[in-house]
Amino acid sequence: MQQEVVLAMLAKEPSYGYQLRARLRDALGPLGDAMNDGQVYVTLTRLEKAGLVAVERSADGADRSDRKVYALTPDGQQRVAEWIAEVRWPRPDLAEFHLKLIAAAAAGLADPLTLVDTQRRELLRRLRDAQRAAMAEPDDSDAALLLEGVVLRLQADLRWLEACEQRWTVRRSGS
Amino acid sequence: MSDPASTSVVRARGLRKHYGGGEGLVRAVDGVDLDIAPGETVAVMGPSGCGKSTLLHLLGGLDRPSGGEVSLHGRRIDDIGEKALARMRRTDVGFVFQAFHLMDELTAVENVELSALLAGVSPRAARRRAEDLLGRVGLTDRAGFLPSALSGGQRQRVAIARALSNQPVVVLADEPTGNLDSAATLDVLRLFESLHDAAQTLIIVTHDARIAATADRLIAMRDGAFVDETRLTGGTTGQLGALVGLED
Numbered sequence: 001m002q003q004e005v006v007l008a009m010l011a012k013e014p015s016y017g018y019q020l021r022a023r024l025r026d027a028l029g030p031l032g033d034a035m036n037d038g039q040v041y042v043t044l045t046r047l048e049k050a051g052l053v054a055v056e057r058s059a060d061g062a063d064r065s066d067r068k069v070y071a072l073t074p075d076g077q078q079r080v081a082e083w084i085a086e087v088r089w090p091r092p093d094l095a096e097f098h099l100k101l102i103a104a105a106a107a108g109l110a111d112p113l114t115l116v117d118t119q120r121r122e123l124l125r126r127l128r129d130a131q132r133a134a135m136a137e138p139d140d141s142d143a144a145l146l147l148e149g150v151v152l153r154l155q156a157d158l159r160w161l162e163a164c165e166q167r168w169t170v171r172r173s174g175s
Numbered sequence: 176m177s178d179p180a181s182t183s184v185v186r187a188r189g190l191r192k193h194y195g196g197g198e199g200l201v202r203a204v205d206g207v208d209l210d211i212a213p214g215e216t217v218a219v220m221g222p223s224g225c226g227k228s229t230l231l232h233l234l235g236g237l238d239r240p241s242g243g244e245v246s247l248h249g250r251r252i253d254d255i256g257e258k259a260l261a262r263m264r265r266t267d268v269g270f271v272f273q274a275f276h277l278m279d280e281l282t283a284v285e286n287v288e289l290s291a292l293l294a295g296v297s298p299r300a301a302r303r304r305a306e307d308l309l310g311r312v313g314l315t316d317r318a319g320f321l322p323s324a325l326s327g328g329q330r331q332r333v334a335i336a337r338a339l340s341n342q343p344v345v346v347l348a349d350e351p352t353g354n355l356d357s358a359a360t361l362d363v364l365r366l367f368e369s370l371h372d373a374a375q376t377l378i379i380v381t382h383d384a385r386i387a388a389t390a391d392r393l394i395a396m397r398d399g400a401f402v403d404e405t406r407l408t409g410g411t412t413g414q415l416g417a418l419v420g421l422e423d
Contacts, residue, residue: 113397113402114403117395117402117403120395120403121393121403121405121407123384124384124387124388124393124405124407125388125407127384127385127388128388128389128407131364131385131388131389135361135364135365135368151385154384155384155385158384159384162222162382165222165397166222169222169397
């Protein structure tokens, strides 16, 4: 779990560990299923050591992680503000697949169209899962918006595969 | 029904459709074998001109093959007469097209009941069934509207209700979301999911990945032939997180 994400979940107010996890779960929906609660606490401990998060014990003095209240320190608040302002975007890694097709065709290792078909199958499976998850979310769900992003990216990748298919069909029949 | 092939709702063997001849010969469909099980949703994908629409027309009896066999519910339709074929199209097949093909001068409910009336159902029963179907596609409150007063997505839902009106053994859909925006596409996706849950056999020809992804089985078509076939069920659950950078 990225440290900044956990920090940002605390920006609203000091919170118990379980409140923080619930916030993440609401935001991510089924995509958060992969999230490991242990990871969240490991990250919180790291953030505490780095001086970005301060911990208050609960009133009953219990030392269980989910009974502690976590709060941002001034440094932590600073870090969240920087993170929000950063301009970053996940990079699609298309070059690898592109080069795979070129190498496969050049060396006669595989039919590029077969590689396209195999890749398409995999992407369509993911699209199916993302779409089903999106349709299962209520209309006002934050997670549905995230799932829409997943669906749109997969559609873009699938359209590119279509372009690959067309190009390599022409190449094959031309050679 | 002793023929084992009759367990397939739709069956094709060596199906061909060729146009022209000599140098100009076009093999639109070129040796297709297909078995569709009851309740199955199958998507056929491929670039434009790959023959997928022609295939759908052959399966639904809208067009005659140059060779090979097509059976619906265990009954051959490639060698029957025009009248029998027309009757079969009315009773056994529901069509959904990209351009909706609704009658402009008829209201939504009249469009839906029309094929039941043509099949000899009494006007009262046809109307009742049409109203039920409009309810199923979420358009009860639009029953009296003309197509021109409906959005694209609503028109397609009327067309889907019409396709269901004679309880067809199979619904054949040709680019059903080709003219729709993304919200309307989602409505049609949900509707197809509900048809699937109701065990309606469905064949969708499309290059819209979203609709293809709702299928149980996906067939890729190129140059008139099937080149890849895969089951989409089973999915990738657990890997979704990787798509948004939550896992490595």
